[in-house]
Amino acid sequence: MSAIEPAPQKRPLKGLTLEQMRDLMRDLGEKPFRGEQLFRWIYREDAASFEEMTNVSKSFRRDLESEFELPRAEVVKQQESVDGTKKILLQFPDGARVESVLIPEPKRLTICISTQVGCSLTCTFCRTGTMKLERNLAAWEIVEEVQAMQRTYPDRPITNVVFMGMGEPMMNYDNTLQATRILTEDLGQNFSTRRVTVSTSGIIPEMTRFGQQSECSLAVSLHATDEATRSRLMPINKKYSLAELLRTCGKYPLPNRKRITFQYILIDGVNDSLADAKRLRGLVGSLKSQVNLIQFNPYAESDFRPTPEERIREFQKVLLDGKIPTILRKHRGRDILAACGQLKDIESHTGV
Numbered sequence: 626m627s628a629i630e631p632a633p634q635k636r637p638l639k640g641l642t643l644e645q646m647r648d649l650m651r652d653l654g655e656k657p658f659r660g661e662q663l664f665r666w667i668y669r670e671d672a673a674s675f676e677e678m679t680n681v682s683k684s685f686r687r688d689l690e691s692e693f694e695l696p697r698a699e700v701v702k703q704q705e706s707v708d709g710t711k712k713i714l715l716q717f718p719d720g721a722r723v724e725s726v727l728i729p730e731p732k733r734l735t736i737c738i739s740t741q742v743g744c745s746l747t748c749t750f751c752r753t754g755t756m757k758l759e760r761n762l763a764a765w766e767i768v769e770e771v772q773a774m775q776r777t778y779p780d781r782p783i784t785n786v787v788f789m790g791m792g793e794p795m796m797n798y799d800n801t802l803q804a805t806r807i808l809t810e811d812l813g814q815n816f817s818t819r820r821v822t823v824s825t826s827g828i829i830p831e832m833t834r835f836g837q838q839s840e841c842s843l844a845v846s847l848h849a850t851d852e853a854t855r856s857r858l859m860p861i862n863k864k865y866s867l868a869e870l871l872r873t874c875g876k877y878p879l880p881n882r883k884r885i886t887f888q889y890i891l892i893d894g895v896n897d898s899l900a901d902a903k904r905l906r907g908l909v910g911s912l913k914s915q916v917n918l919i920q921f922n923p924y925a926e927s928d929f930r931p932t933p934e935e936r937i938r939e940f941q942k943v944l945l946d947g948k949i950p951t952i953l954r955k956h957r958g959r960d961i962l963a964a965c966g967q968l969k970d971i972e973s974h975t976g977v
């Protein structure tokens with residue numbers, strides 16, 4: 626009795642940098658410029674099939690077709706907030722799901738993307754912190770979040786990408802770095818490195834590597850001004866302390882005019898006193914930095930409450946008086962659970 630051979634699995638031709646695409650073409654006996662053509666078709670033109678790649682010979686397209694695939698995520702749900710924020714739930718071919726959020730502003734259109742399905746870091750203000758880590762996203766899947774969003778809402782080009790969704794990007798370092806390289810490649814989507822921001826809760830070794838290997842912007846989640854409070858909010862602080870994190874930020878290589886963004890969620894009675902504001906001013910005052918204040922976004926399972934607006938303004942004033950650029954990030958998409966820290970599981974999550 627002859628067993629039926631399973632069909633050979635095709636490899637995704639997505640998730641390669643331009644250089645890797647050129648190398649692959651060399652390995653296939655083709656000229657490296659073929660790699661440039663394919664990269665352009667995949668990322669600039671968002672080709673759904675090899676058939677569309679009309680400047681590539683038919684026979685080579687057939688060869689590619691037999692060995693490779695161009696996978697996409699399926700958009701299984703779309704939601705729109707009263708403030709214009711959009712959220713899509715994506716499903717990858719293996720069934721893994723993440724959400725991405727699109728935030729329109731007059732001068733820019735920002736997408737917030739995920740790097741992991743779930744998260745292992747258990748920050749206590751974050752709904753994803755209550756999920757287990759399912760898996761890392763591959764580089765092509767991270768980039769696909771941007772492509773799928775643009776496909777779903779084609780009217781305006783996405784201008785900014787922030788890696789602040791589900792998961793800790795530095796815990797999926799290689800794929801995160803790879804995705805930033807693909808996104809900023811001229812022949813592809815061509816995002817400026819200044820408009821691509823990777824956020825971290827302070828995974829010091831990878832953050833240091835990122836500073837050496839990438840020119841993309843960095844955002845660091847502080848959320849507290851003393852070790853005990855930060856450890857309570859972000860257990861990772863027990864491994865990489867606030868003091869060590871700030872020392873690392875002080876040495877972080879910043880290309881021209883760039884600065885580190887510090888994220889600070891304001892939680893009523895936890896980290897939002899004027900004493901906290903003064904300590905924060907002292908901690909980041911000597912660094913080339915900007916502080917983004919974010920009012921805690923409540924969700925049913927959390928006992929934390931948002932800091933009242935008036936206290937937020939007082940907190941902000943202390944920082945501004947210390948000449949620290951400080952913006953109050955508006956909470957967007959709360960009504961569709963798309964704001965920072967509100968998403969989870971099927972609804973997924975946006976971390977900060």
Ligand code: SF4
Nearest residue numbers: 744748751754792976
């Ligand atoms: Fe993970 Fe970010 Fe949520 Fe912390 S805030 S649990 S790092 S997703």
